[in-house]
Amino acid sequence: MTEFNSVTIIKKANIYFDGKVTSRAVIFPDGSRKTLGIMLPGEYEFGTEAEELMEIMAGELEVSLPQEEGWRTVKGGESFKVPANAKFGLKVIEVTDYCCSYFA
């Protein structure tokens, strides 16, 4: 799926880490929500509320997930899941374009 149709997009961006991580929210007709975002190289820690699916559309990063030991490399075309109410670490190696889906 290269585009999302009949959606609502929130105009204003979410800006984190001095703009090195930014995203915009997309709301679907069924009320579900995704964010489309960009991460520049750097190290970040994030926390989840809902379970998340992170699809990496372009770029390269390493992720440290609560359900895995150590760091795993993830590249464009790959994805990973993060449980609800969890912390996870990212080391972004190359500018990363992502789509994050949230599960209730």
Add this chain to the structure above:
Amino acid sequence: MTEFNSVTIIKKANIYFDGKVTSRAVIFPDGSRKTLGIMLPGEYEFGTEAEELMEIMAGELEVSLPQEEGWRTVKGGESFKVPANAKFGLKVIEVTDYCCSYFA
């Protein structure tokens, strides 16, 4: 208008200047197009094809426009127009969240 409804969004981002400038395209039911983007601090030169309206939603920059002499400061809540087939310069001072409209 804080959100755009019933639109198509292209999933993949446009990435320029090593990710310091990124945007995503939004297509409206009438076929018109806007981009929502982020610019990190730095100096950039852009070129237009169609006439553009740049709405600065947050941030601060200076712009050098072909129809004006010198540099003008533009802050969140302000906007500027760029003619078709023109070059313009930007000095982004603070992380800038923008919406760009294109006129046929």
